[in-house]
Amino acid sequence: MPLRTTPFHPRTAPLNQAQDWRRWSGFLVASAYELTHEREYWAIRSAAALLDVSPLYKYRVIGPDAGRLLDRVVTRNVAKCSVGQVMYTPWCDDDGKVMDDGTVARLGDDVYRMTAAEPNLRWLHQHSRRLNVEVADESDAVAALAVQGPNARAVVSMASEQDLADLRFFRVTHATIAGVAVTISRTGYTGDLGYEIWIPQEGARQVWDALVRVGKPWGLTPAGMLALDMARIEAGLILIDVDYVPARRAIIELRKSSPFELNLAWTVKLDKSGFVGRPALLAERDRRPTWQLRGLAIEWESLEEVYAEFRLPPQVPTAAWRVSRPVYAMGGQVGYATSGCWSPLLKKYITLAHLEAPYAAAGTELMVEVTAEHRRRKARAQVVDLPFFYPDRKRA
Amino acid sequence: MSASTYDAIVIGGGHNGLVNAAYLARAGKRVLVLERRHVVGGAAVTEEVHPGFKYSVCSYVVSLLRPEIIRDLDLSRHGLEILPLESTMTPMPNGDYLARWADRDQTRRELYRHSPRDADAYDDFGSLMYQLAFAVKPILEMIPPDPTSVSVRDLRALFRLGRHFQSLGAQRFHELHKLMTMSAADYLAEWFETDVLKATLSASGIIGTFLGPRSPGTAYVLLHHYMGELDGVFRAWGFAKGGTGAVSEAIAASAQSFGAEVRLESTVQEVTVRDGRAVGVVLQNGDEYAAKLVVSALDPRRTFLGLLDRSHLPEDLLTDIERFRIRGSSGKVNLALDALPDFTCLPGTGPHHRGAISISPSIDYLERAYDDAKYGAFSRRPYVDMIMPSMIDPSMAPPGKHVMSCFVQYAPFALNGGWSPERREAFGDAVIDAIAEYAPNLKDIILHRQVVTPADMEMEFGLTEGNIFHGELALNQLFFLRPTAEWARYTTPIAGYYQCGSGTHPGGGITGQPGRLAALKILGKLK
Numbered sequence: 001m002p003l004r005t006t007p008f009h010p011r012t013a014p015l016n017q018a019q020d021w022r023r024w025s026g027f028l029v030a031s032a033y034e035l036t037h038e039r040e041y042w043a044i045r046s047a048a049a050l051l052d053v054s055p056l057y058k059y060r061v062i063g064p065d066a067g068r069l070l071d072r073v074v075t076r077n078v079a080k081c082s083v084g085q086v087m088y089t090p091w092c093d094d095d096g097k098v099m100d101d102g103t104v105a106r107l108g109d110d111v112y113r114m115t116a117a118e119p120n121l122r123w124l125h126q127h128s129r130r131l132n133v134e135v136a137d138e139s140d141a142v143a144a145l146a147v148q149g150p151n152a153r154a155v156v157s158m159a160s161e162q163d164l165a166d167l168r169f170f171r172v173t174h175a176t177i178a179g180v181a182v183t184i185s186r187t188g189y190t191g192d193l194g195y196e197i198w199i200p201q202e203g204a205r206q207v208w209d210a211l212v213r214v215g216k217p218w219g220l221t222p223a224g225m226l227a228l229d230m231a232r233i234e235a236g237l238i239l240i241d242v243d244y245v246p247a248r249r250a251i252i253e254l255r256k257s258s259p260f261e262l263n264l265a266w267t268v269k270l271d272k273s274g275f276v277g278r279p280a281l282l283a284e285r286d287r288r289p290t291w292q293l294r295g296l297a298i299e300w301e302s303l304e305e306v307y308a309e310f311r312l313p314p315q316v317p318t319a320a321w322r323v324s325r326p327v328y329a330m331g332g333q334v335g336y337a338t339s340g341c342w343s344p345l346l347k348k349y350i351t352l353a354h355l356e357a358p359y360a361a362a363g364t365e366l367m368v369e370v371t372a373e374h375r376r377r378k379a380r381a382q383v384v385d386l387p388f389f390y391p392d393r394k395r396a
Numbered sequence: 397m398s399a400s401t402y403d404a405i406v407i408g409g410g411h412n413g414l415v416n417a418a419y420l421a422r423a424g425k426r427v428l429v430l431e432r433r434h435v436v437g438g439a440a441v442t443e444e445v446h447p448g449f450k451y452s453v454c455s456y457v458v459s460l461l462r463p464e465i466i467r468d469l470d471l472s473r474h475g476l477e478i479l480p481l482e483s484t485m486t487p488m489p490n491g492d493y494l495a496r497w498a499d500r501d502q503t504r505r506e507l508y509r510h511s512p513r514d515a516d517a518y519d520d521f522g523s524l525m526y527q528l529a530f531a532v533k534p535i536l537e538m539i540p541p542d543p544t545s546v547s548v549r550d551l552r553a554l555f556r557l558g559r560h561f562q563s564l565g566a567q568r569f570h571e572l573h574k575l576m577t578m579s580a581a582d583y584l585a586e587w588f589e590t591d592v593l594k595a596t597l598s599a600s601g602i603i604g605t606f607l608g609p610r611s612p613g614t615a616y617v618l619l620h621h622y623m624g625e626l627d628g629v630f631r632a633w634g635f636a637k638g639g640t641g642a643v644s645e646a647i648a649a650s651a652q653s654f655g656a657e658v659r660l661e662s663t664v665q666e667v668t669v670r671d672g673r674a675v676g677v678v679l680q681n682g683d684e685y686a687a688k689l690v691v692s693a694l695d696p697r698r699t700f701l702g703l704l705d706r707s708h709l710p711e712d713l714l715t716d717i718e719r720f721r722i723r724g725s726s727g728k729v730n731l732a733l734d735a736l737p738d739f740t741c742l743p744g745t746g747p748h749h750r751g752a753i754s755i756s757p758s759i760d761y762l763e764r765a766y767d768d769a770k771y772g773a774f775s776r777r778p779y780v781d782m783i784m785p786s787m788i789d790p791s792m793a794p795p796g797k798h799v800m801s802c803f804v805q806y807a808p809f810a811l812n813g814g815w816s817p818e819r820r821e822a823f824g825d826a827v828i829d830a831i832a833e834y835a836p837n838l839k840d841i842i843l844h845r846q847v848v849t850p851a852d853m854e855m856e857f858g859l860t861e862g863n864i865f866h867g868e869l870a871l872n873q874l875f876f877l878r879p880t881a882e883w884a885r886y887t888t889p890i891a892g893y894y895q896c897g898s899g900t901h902p903g904g905g906i907t908g909q910p911g912r913l914a915a916l917k918i919l920g921k922l923k
């Protein structure tokens with residue numbers, strides 16, 4: 001088969017009722033397992049969902065200078081990352097424009113795992129000159145599952161026969177599931193309580209089976225990308241190629257974004273010296289970024305008005321969309337929304353949007369273009385600080 | 397002189413001459429095309445040399461044919477269909493292969509097998525080439541400005557060009573500079589470590605040149621391969637249904653639909669010049685035709701030195717044209733096959749048979765092939781780029797049979813001792829041997845073979861010194877220097893005499909652009 005399947009494919013394929021697959025980094029992954037993705041979405045928010053996230057790129061960075069290499073590349077301060085800690089971070093090109101985002105997990109004194117959405121082996125090699133460090137691509141060797149939702153702790157604790165109550169948000173630990181040595185991190189892409197389990201690919205199916213077995217009473221449900229996409233928008237988590245164009249693929253400057261413009265100022269540690277893009281980012285901080293990524297909540301009443309013209313109730317999308325839509329203020333266009341969905345939980349129509357800085361304050365009234373009966377209309381929307389949804393359990 | 401006078405006579409029914417005629421006719425001009433051979437197309441021609449098997453005798457793939465020409469001349473209505481050629485496969489001496497497929501994920505996976513780093517680099521390389529091709533493209537679309545002229549039009553064009561280069565930004569400008577000065581091998585070495593990948597990519601830098609992958613200046617031609625992608629032609633290379641002759645035939649049909657006449661087997665002997673003005677042509681058989689203007693679609697040597705009395709031309713132009721580098725270095729082998737070649741590295745029939753297959757195992761291999769040519773021999777182990785047209789368009793061969801087009805370098809025009817029938821066959825044998833190393837069944841399935849040497853290209857197709865592009869695509873022979881600095885804008889020192897072949901901007905290949913831009917220039921003047 002020209003496209004690859006993940007180590008879980010023998011398990012996921014029979015479950016995929018409509019054989020509804022999508023591509024992710026050259027792999028086939030399920031869009032949804034059931035005929036509609038609604039139950040899978042609710043599993044994330046009300047019970048626990050099991051997601052195959054193996055297509056993520058994973059690099060093992062080892063050696064006395066492993067931390068220094070990562071510090072050179074990413075914007076977070078890896079020197080401050082203690083063993084057992086995970087950091088979410090973007091990384092930039094020389095102009096301070098975001099190339100990718102992912103996590104750095106410190107698995108041992110000189111051992112890190114970096115996850116990425118894009119291939120980064122060459123980038124890491126290019127920056128490892130004169131450093132005593134080895135970078136290995138373990139994308140294939142390591143399979144990954146995410147268990148996300150309020151019952152995730154119970155499921156993963158039982159499967160690993162280990163109480164995970166002490167594993168704090170963005171921490172990682174070694175564990176054994178079904179006799180397979182794995183690492184478990186308290187991370188995820190749903191904005192809920194959740195774990196990601198990193199599994200040597202030979203043991204992948206045993207771990208899947210064990211999780212499914214113990215997860216049954218907890219409502220553990222395999223979930224596909226459609227459910228995940230809605231959850232991550234609610235959580236205000238950006239998606240590469242959808243909410244931003246990675247700098248190396250942007251043909252024009254206009255398409256590039258700095259971390260400041262992506263609501264990631266908190267990840268940029270300008271006080272650490274010498275990392276890729278720092279001078280440009282320093283300058284940008286001083287002159288203040290021109291764009292801001294924010295949430296927009298479209299007003300229901302306004303949607304009602306738009307659709308009333310056609311004697312229709314508001315029509316909201318059943319799945320998340322990923323096409324850019326213009327955002328207006330009174331004077332004209334001031335930004336664009338890059339992804340959006342109807343949040344079944346919040347009962348709100350929400351989008352992620354790039355806004356010109358003066359229009360980015362929470363509470364600002366803007367308008368988003370909606371298409372009703374093939375006609376362009378504008379619906380009122382309020383600027384919201386992200387995330388839209390932030391349950392206490394996420395970090396507790 | 398015949399009774400009727402044409403608005404324009406186009407000498408040479410190659411695709412550029414036909415495009416030129418079609419645009420002139422479309423603008424309401426009375427146009428006559430005079431073609432020496434029994435078919436139109438010149439180097440873009442399909443012929444049934446062996447019964448039932450159609451060969452694209454010379455050019456075999458289409459990349460840069462301008463979409464506006466396809467639209468303006470309604471070529472799809474006249475039968476033109478360009479089918480995708482989706483992959484390139486290079487067999488390797490160790491029994492492995494390197495393939496690049498239409499799908500990005502699939503290509504990445506394949507490159508990753510050879511080098512994880514190169515897999516990353518390939519994406520970055522692709523996006524940089526795309527950006528640079530985008531930067532260079534406006535130049536190809538412009539009627540070249542005369543940098544020494546003070547006409548408002550030229551100044552404006554030059555100014556636009558300058559501003560355009562500024563807008564690239566330092567980094568891209570720097571990269572463009574590297575491309576223009578470095579060798580393909582050196583430039584690619586900055587990106588990749590896999591030899592077979594570098595070799596296969598660099599091959600596009602040497603096609604049609606008398607240069608090796610290590611010769612400076614070959615890097616620039618890499619860019620040309622990304623050019624086709626910018627016009628909504630998302631596949632860089634395509635195959636014309638019916639062979640490349642179908643391109644010429646569609647253009648001829650379009651020209652005729654606009655009222656142009658195309659006369660075959662009419663060799664022009666001389667352009668008639670009266671009082672410094674072209675007023676018609678004389679054929680080899682003595683026939684004469686009168687016209688208000690004459691356009692030559694032949695190469696610059698023929699346009700200036702072949703068709704005109706030297707006394708009509710200024711001395712420095714004569715010198716420039718004599719100096720214009722036009723050394724042919726390529727050959728072509730066309731095969732009628734009883735079955736498909738079976739490649740040891742990918743046994744059986746597979747998708748690789750629908751794409752290009754390249755014999756370019758290493759940079760050294762290509763450079764050695766060049767070394768032979770440098771000293772006047774054909775390559776003992778040549779670079780070969782082949783496609784199997786019958787796998788894309790079954791009408792090219794009888795059912796179950798196949799045709800194979802093999803483009804070969806190097807075959808120097810100035811072969812030591814000259815080309816002879818024996819040397820031609822020896823060259824053909826070298827090509828077959830080179831391919832058979834990777835597809836051992838080849839020798840047993842050949843039903844017919846046609847070997848085209850540069851000498852044949854000159855004799856049969858009127859390509860001076862067998863140069864496939866009417867002159868090398870070297871940097872000192874491009875843009876406002878093609879063919880010479882003074883006469884780069886389709887005009888000549890003789891009033892009413894124009895040029896529109898591949899020897900003019902933007903150069904060789906099945907682009908139609910020289911023919912089109914020359915017509916636009918002429919129509920501007922004719923108003």
Ligand SMILES: Cc1cc2nc3c(=O)[nH]c(=O)nc-3n(C[C@H](O)[C@H](O)[C@H](O)COP(=O)(O)OP(=O)(O)OC[C@H]3O[C@@H](n4cnc5c(N)ncnc54)[C@H](O)[C@@H]3O)c2cc1C
Nearest residue numbers: 408410411412432438439455456457664858864898905906
């Ligand atoms: C072997 C080979 C392979 C090639 N491969 C490719 C390829 O794969 N892709 C690609 O894009 N390009 C390729 N090219 C280049 C491309 O084919 C040429 O650049 C292009 O076809 C030239 O077109 P033209 O109209 O400018 O000139 P030509 O095609 O050379 O047309 C000139 C015409 O003038 C006629 N003529 C000559 N003298 C006279 C005369 N005195 N009177 C009347 N008529 C005359 C000739 O018969 C000919 O028909 C290849 C060329 C060759 C030779």
